[in-house]
Amino acid sequence: MKRTLFPFALLAGCLFFRGAAAAQLVLGQYEDEAPLGTWNIFGSPPAPSIGLGGAQFARAWDGSVSLVNPALLPSLPRLSAFVSGSYAAASLSKYSLINTGVVESIGNPTVGVFGVDGGGFAARLGPWALAVVAAAPENYDRPAIAVGDGGYQLTFDQTGYLRVFHAGIARRLPAGWSLGLGLNYAAGRLDRTTVERSAGVVNVVTITDDKAEKFHSFYLNAGLAWEATGRLTAALVVRSPFVKKGTGQSLIRYEASPEGTDIRIAAQAVNSYHQPWVLGAGLSYRLSTAWSLAADAAYYGWSRYRVDSFDEPLARSFRDVLKAGAGVEYLAPARMYGRSARIPFRFGFFVDPQPMSTVHSSYLALTFGTGLELKALAFDISAYFGREKGSGNSLRAGKIVLSVRYIIQE
Amino acid sequence: MRATKLTVLVLAAAAVIGLACPGWASDDGQVVSIAAKDFVAAGLGRKGFDLLMEKNGRVFFVASPGEIAALAALRVSTVIETARFLQQAGQGLSAGGGINGAFHSTLELETDLRTLERDHPGLASLHEIGETLEKRKIYALKISDNASLDEHEPAVLFAGCHHAREWISVEVPYLFGKYLLENYDLSQEVRALVDASEIWIVPIANPDGLEYSIHVYRYWRKNRRANADGTYGVDINRNYGYAWGSDNVGSSGQPGSDVYRGTGPFSEPETAAIRNLFLVHDFRAMISFHSFAQDILFPWGYTTDAAPTDAELGAIAGTMAGLIAGVHGSVYSYGEGSRLLYLTNGDTVDWTYSIAGAPSYTIELPPVDIDHGGFFNDEAAIGAIFEENLPAMLYLTRYAVDHPLSLRPRILPLRERAEPALVRKPKLAARPASAPHR
Numbered sequence: 020m021k022r023t024l025f026p027f028a029l030l031a032g033c034l035f036f037r038g039a040a041a042a043q044l045v046l047g048q049y050e051d052e053a054p055l056g057t058w059n060i061f062g063s064p065p066a067p068s069i070g071l072g073g074a075q076f077a078r079a080w081d082g083s084v085s086l087v088n089p090a091l092l093p094s095l096p097r098l099s100a101f102v103s104g105s106y107a108a109a110s111l112s113k114y115s116l117i118n119t120g121v122v123e124s125i126g127n128p129t130v131g132v133f134g135v136d137g138g139g140f141a142a143r144l145g146p147w148a149l150a151v152v153a154a155a156p157e158n159y160d161r162p163a164i165a166v167g168d169g170g171y172q173l174t175f176d177q178t179g180y181l182r183v184f185h186a187g188i189a190r191r192l193p194a195g196w197s198l199g200l201g202l203n204y205a206a207g208r209l210d211r212t213t214v215e216r217s218a219g220v221v222n223v224v225t226i227t228d229d230k231a232e233k234f235h236s237f238y239l240n241a242g243l244a245w246e247a248t249g250r251l252t253a254a255l256v257v258r259s260p261f262v263k264k265g266t267g268q269s270l271i272r273y274e275a276s277p278e279g280t281d282i283r284i285a286a287q288a289v290n291s292y293h294q295p296w297v298l299g300a301g302l303s304y305r306l307s308t309a310w311s312l313a314a315d316a317a318y319y320g321w322s323r324y325r326v327d328s329f330d331e332p333l334a335r336s337f338r339d340v341l342k343a344g345a346g347v348e349y350l351a352p353a354r355m356y357g358r359s360a361r362i363p364f365r366f367g368f369f370v371d372p373q374p375m376s377t378v379h380s381s382y383l384a385l386t387f388g389t390g391l392e393l394k395a396l397a398f399d400i401s402a403y404f405g406r407e408k409g410s411g412n413s414l415r416a417g418k419i420v421l422s423v424r425y426i427i428q429e
Numbered sequence: 430m431r432a433t434k435l436t437v438l439v440l441a442a443a444a445v446i447g448l449a450c451p452g453w454a455s456d457d458g459q460v461v462s463i464a465a466k467d468f469v470a471a472g473l474g475r476k477g478f479d480l481l482m483e484k485n486g487r488v489f490f491v492a493s494p495g496e497i498a499a500l501a502a503l504r505v506s507t508v509i510e511t512a513r514f515l516q517q518a519g520q521g522l523s524a525g526g527g528i529n530g531a532f533h534s535t536l537e538l539e540t541d542l543r544t545l546e547r548d549h550p551g552l553a554s555l556h557e558i559g560e561t562l563e564k565r566k567i568y569a570l571k572i573s574d575n576a577s578l579d580e581h582e583p584a585v586l587f588a589g590c591h592h593a594r595e596w597i598s599v600e601v602p603y604l605f606g607k608y609l610l611e612n613y614d615l616s617q618e619v620r621a622l623v624d625a626s627e628i629w630i631v632p633i634a635n636p637d638g639l640e641y642s643i644h645v646y647r648y649w650r651k652n653r654r655a656n657a658d659g660t661y662g663v664d665i666n667r668n669y670g671y672a673w674g675s676d677n678v679g680s681s682g683q684p685g686s687d688v689y690r691g692t693g694p695f696s697e698p699e700t701a702a703i704r705n706l707f708l709v710h711d712f713r714a715m716i717s718f719h720s721f722a723q724d725i726l727f728p729w730g731y732t733t734d735a736a737p738t739d740a741e742l743g744a745i746a747g748t749m750a751g752l753i754a755g756v757h758g759s760v761y762s763y764g765e766g767s768r769l770l771y772l773t774n775g776d777t778v779d780w781t782y783s784i785a786g787a788p789s790y791t792i793e794l795p796p797v798d799i800d801h802g803g804f805f806n807d808e809a810a811i812g813a814i815f816e817e818n819l820p821a822m823l824y825l826t827r828y829a830v831d832h833p834l835s836l837r838p839r840i841l842p843l844r845e846r847a848e849p850a851l852v853r854k855p856k857l858a859a860r861p862a863s864a865p866h867r
Binding site: 116120228282286288331392 | 528534536859
């Protein structure tokens, strides 16, 4: 019983972490289209992966693995389902008009986001395995701003997300090999509004800057896994480059009363974000029935990142980066309501360099996780807490993820 | 436990099917090319095709699918070039789109200036006169009969966009250059002016600020200098070297101020670029375009004392105001900047005037006040604003050609000033949209 108390104490500890997913330096780390947390997002790691330093290339818990390495699908039960949700928070220094010349803050504004990370099913039919997954890997929310007094107000708000709908297929090959391929449809939106209102004795001036973008794209991901021994699994993964492309609409409007002045500049354009390819490798090693290790490294080709926004290329000076993480897991046997169970304890870290070439900013994060594994049902909760170095802004990043997986048929 | 399992299944299913999807876009018409000899042989020039250009023996034009089929029936070999043109368009675009509408961004201006230079060889040459803090180029378009040669002809400068939010101030000098080049062969007056002078046009003196104004905050005024206290921007129309920082009324030593003068005269690459251009040519007049107010301002800005050639400056300004009013009836007031508007020190026209008494003007373009748009102009008004300023620009150019400068050398020496004090950041503060500085 004492052992079962430990994970809850760990969980309670995790809840006290304040923090953030990647934040900003020069506009670059938090360009408008920068995902909250980090630029380097691949897949939607479930809680057990987060607990192991984000390692997910050579270790599968549920169908979410298909987003990064579908080759591991044959290692899952015959039929299973999962769902994950999270709370992510990030501190930002400079973003949009905040701390770039118009609105200034002491300290870094922080934003937190609750959401469903993903859910899906995985199935195995002989040597073949399939998965269907929906995920929400990227969020573009920013801390909203409202400043001013009675005569003058300025508000800024930005929200956005990217969702991925994925189908993966894999086949077990001889000699411990397996191969998998995933097709992904990504769709999202990004909305920004700045409103500035000045009220004089007789006149009121309102300036509105509204931008809305919807984008979508298809891309592929593939993986190769090799179960070298009963203990060691090695994997290679790749994600194709893709272009998030879609319609952007902009309206800049100036209204002044009592003259009735209403000047509008409206625009519509096809915007595109050229996302980079990702190449990764992972290892997992089972030391004993209770202890195991996992490690991942992923190379992001950000130097080819390009943005075309409202008919103009936007300057983004990015470099390729290598993100790496590792973790250790201990599975403690336990009993719950007379049934045998296992309680995982996970600890890890990851190093997450951001791609801006002007300032070399990097997050170092510690990760923790625990949960409860019953015969067919498992709950996992993990958190990471990251601190950034390089920008001089002491940025923070953090996330708590809760995942539930259910084995429908072993 | 069964309920929990069911919940997992339902949530997993909901996550898969519950997250949304959107739509696409398309276009019609193709850019095609055919051999120039085929174009002539088939008599296509007479058939109203939308001709784009001729290059390397091929003629490029826009054709509908039906027209492409008709060409095939005539056994004219066509090559679809649309993708190539779209690619080129992505690399450089003219004004007329984007979030800034019909106003130019830095990239759009560069493209259009290069087009003017390419289309008018011999009459136009494009010069990079400086590079900004964010590595953007500051361009000057020289227009003269032998533009690539330095013929030591009287020079006139037309500059725009010292202040980022004053988008209309880019358009008027740019359109002036375009007008001169396109009318050189059509107008005796234009030809005579261009032949007798060097007309320099710097439509965007502050490209970094303009881009910030377009993409982040429409009412941004200064450049993008990262000041030591964490604030941004120097007002480059307070950073010139004459009477720089002579008081804290006409400019500010506080970096967060909208009229922050910088750490020293010409500390900013934008003002240094204009200075370096101005000092190596025989500039005899200049206009720096701003908005808004409909004013024609002349030196001094830093003091209410009259300039040595105050009468001449006033007479020219009065003539220009009359010419402007004669086009669409717009009334532009005129007078010394310090008296008509407010005190300014370290501004452009005080410095250019100080060099040798070159008649120097700040023209505050429409609208007349904040109730009619302030720093905003309707896209549809760009043409009319240019048209009403055109006779004034032609007049000043003619005046410069006909009137050598009377004051030489400099009227007053440059002044130096100590580093201004820094200010603390407020906790959360923003400057109002209706900031009066223009």
